[in-house]
Amino acid sequence: MTDVPEPEPDATEPRVAVVGGGAVGVTAAYDLARQGAEVVVYEKDGIGGGSTGRAAGVLYDAFAAPEDARVGSRAIERFREFSGEGDFEFRETPYVWFARERDDERTAAIREQVPRMAEQGRDVSFADPADLRERFPAVDWSDVGVAAVAENAGRTDPGSYADLLAGKASEEGATVRTGVEVRIDADDLRVEAVGDEIESETFDAIVVAAGAHTKRLLAIAGIPVSLKPYRVQAVTVGFDGERRADVPMCYDATGGYYLRPHPEGLLAGDGTEEVESDPDDWAREADREFCDVTRERLAHRVGEFGAVREAWAGLCVATPDRDPLLGELRDGLFVAAGWQGHGFMRAPALGEAVAEAVLGETPLPEFDPTRFDGDETFAIVEGMAIE
Numbered sequence: 001m002t003d004v005p006e007p008e009p010d011a012t013e014p015r016v017a018v019v020g021g022g023a024v025g026v027t028a029a030y031d032l033a034r035q036g037a038e039v040v041v042y043e044k045d046g047i048g049g050g051s052t053g054r055a056a057g058v059l060y061d062a063f064a065a066p067e068d069a070r071v072g073s074r075a076i077e078r079f080r081e082f083s084g085e086g087d088f089e090f091r092e093t094p095y096v097w098f099a100r101e102r103d104d105e106r107t108a109a110i111r112e113q114v115p116r117m118a119e120q121g122r123d124v125s126f127a128d129p130a131d132l133r134e135r136f137p138a139v140d141w142s143d144v145g146v147a148a149v150a151e152n153a154g155r156t157d158p159g160s161y162a163d164l165l166a167g168k169a170s171e172e173g174a175t176v177r178t179g180v181e182v183r184i185d186a187d188d189l190r191v192e193a194v195g196d197e198i199e200s201e202t203f204d205a206i207v208v209a210a211g212a213h214t215k216r217l218l219a220i221a222g223i224p225v226s227l228k229p230y231r232v233q234a235v236t237v238g239f240d241g242e243r244r245a246d247v248p249m250c251y252d253a254t255g256g257y258y259l260r261p262h263p264e265g266l267l268a269g270d271g272t273e274e275v276e277s278d279p280d281d282w283a284r285e286a287d288r289e290f291c292d293v294t295r296e297r298l299a300h301r302v303g304e305f306g307a308v309r310e311a312w313a314g315l316c317v318a319t320p321d322r323d324p325l326l327g328e329l330r331d332g333l334f335v336a337a338g339w340q341g342h343g344f345m346r347a348p349a350l351g352e353a354v355a356e357a358v359l360g361e362t363p364l365p366e367f368d369p370t371r372f373d374g375d376e377t378f379a380i381v382e383g384m385a386i387e
């Protein structure tokens with residue numbers, strides 16, 4: 001009888017560490033693992049325990065720049081694909097954004113952007129207030145100057161997406177370690193668990209998708225990056241179930257706030273603080289002033305609504321040009337961060353893109369993280385702001 005040799009482990013399979021179990025990290029882990037990489041995800045809290053679990057779940061592909069439109073549309077395509085798996089559900093809901101009468105600057109910006117979005121193949125169109133009244137009668141559109149509707153849009157519970165993708169990554173063979181905070185050594189591509197006992201492991205590649213902690217984690221490794229975490233807020237209020245069906249997702253560009261239907265009623269947010277936050281020391285609760293202003297806004301826009309159910313804050317991350325840092329920063333060290341408040345809606349495509357980058361492609365050269373030195377001076381601009 002001849003001996004059948006044991007199959008050799010495939011020497012070409014890269015070993016990849018993903019730091020961060022948010023929407024982007026778990027998507028990258030899934031896409032890497034299903035393509036044969038040996039993946040370990042390190043998450044210091046629970047899956048979705050960072051900004052992902054605090055996000056509003058507003059999803060759309062209404063972007064004018066070609067790379068943004070591509071990423072947005074791929075993300076929505078994947079959200080639809082995954083919908084119905086586990087607890088994750090993509091709920092089709094149009095997205096309406098508008099400037100109020102006499103807001104000439106934002107009116108001009110919306111008029112200029114919509115045709116460019118359409119040129120990119122996005123299903124967007126102008127809508128006049130009378131049409132909006134007919135289609136979405138629960139909302140007061142009387143002060144609207146110019147409005148547009150994106151049809152390729154929806155809403156979800158962001159935590160359910162992160163849980164689903166973490167599960168899918170595990171099914172593909174990834175190891176998902178929660179409750180493990182790590183530091184990295186960029187020269188040796190080593191990941192060290194921070195705790196009583198130091199354990200460390202080396203990899204062929206490290207993906208840092210650590211959200212608001214990305215800048216700090218890389219700074220500890222001696223690598224400056226141009227990222228600034230900033231605080232935003234959201235609130236849910238009760239709202240009549242029947243009228244809810246007549247509310248789209250909305251962004252009032254003049255008022256600088258958004259709202260969407262939510263299982264509890266309505267969810268509304270903004271409250272962007274244009275100052276850098278310390279990712280380890282920030283107020284988790286929403287401010288009273290934010291809640292008061294949001295109640296006034298909702299009263300104006302939808303009339304009667306119920307009590308505040310939940311009010312919270314979370315962190316987003318800004319970059320100097322409002323575009324992400326996504327790709328290889330140093331040999332074998334990849335970064336995926338800086339979403340300007342649009343990280344969740346693009347996560348299925350951003351995670352996929354960073355996985356492709358690790359596997360040797362250059363999917364989004366526009367977001368090359370080496371375009372900055374890391375010492376740039378820049379102001380934080382709210383991600384949804386239309387200028």
Ligand SMILES: Cc1cc2nc3c(=O)[nH]c(=O)nc-3n(C[C@H](O)[C@H](O)[C@H](O)COP(=O)(O)OP(=O)(O)OC[C@H]3O[C@@H](n4cnc5c(N)ncnc54)[C@H](O)[C@@H]3O)c2cc1C
Nearest residue numbers: 020022023024044050051052056058182211314343344345
């Ligand atoms: C109130 C609010 C509303 C929002 N609404 C929307 C929205 O409607 N649509 C949208 O697209 N975006 C929205 N966002 C933005 C969105 O939440 C983020 O862009 C997105 O979740 C970023 O995902 P991420 O995976 O990059 O980061 P995160 O979800 O923050 O994940 C990073 C993870 O890394 C972990 N981590 C950090 N450091 C370490 C370490 N040293 N070791 C191990 N783990 C570490 C963290 O615990 C965290 O879980 C909103 C944000 C907030 C706060």
